[in-house]
Amino acid sequence: MSNTESFIEEVTEEVQRDRLFLLMRRYGWIAALLVVLVVGGAAYNEWQKARKIAAAEAVGNGVLAALEADDPSERVSALSGISADAESAAVLALLTAAESQIAEDLPTARTALESIVSDAILPEVYRDLATFKLVLLEGTESPVENRRAALESIATPGAPYRLLAEEQLAMIDVETGEIDAAIARLQSLMVDTEATAGLRRRASQLIVALGGSLAAS
Known part of the structure; x- marks a missing residue:
């Protein structure tokens, strides 16, 4: 490398350092x-x-x-x-x-x-759990229409207490004399993949008590 090229490189590096120092002073904050x-x-x-x-x-x-x-x-x-x-x-x-x-x-x-x-x-x-507990707390003191509406609001697909609400809706069906509707609802619970063993057992016992078949029609 010639002395001229070396000198140019040194000058270039010095200029770059000066620019960097200036940028740091301006924008370092x-x-x-x-x-x-x-x-x-x-x-x-x-x-x-x-x-x-x-x-x-x-x-x-x-x-x-x-x-x-x-x-x-x-x-x-x-x-x-x-x-x-x-x-x-x-x-x-x-x-x-x-x-x-x-x-x-x-x-x-x-x-x-x-x-x-x-x-x-x-x-x-x-909110769904509180709704469910409130329906159970009020029991038959609350009008059937109010209880049914409250339970249906938390029995929607994907809702956390859907199956428990469906079970209580079946009980309301029994209360209002809609036995076939109650049996159909309970049969649906029996085959629901999300139903627990305890829920299936309660559903089957109630179906038998109502004179229905454990197989969904």
């Missing part, structure tokens, strides 16, 4: 800001996770302490005093409803379940 944002965002996410974990642990400890009370009314009172986010509050409401039923405080149980059913923000699994 952007890179630094990006680093701060990334590190700060990661720290914030970790803080949020730790906060959620701590909140969940606090709710769990509160529930355990509440359920240690001997009297169901005291358990209901303790559960109502626990602060929680929306989903944890839904679980607390379900527990409150269950304990209220044990304490024979049906109005409180009904209020707890209705608070879940009416909360459109909650996931479907909570």
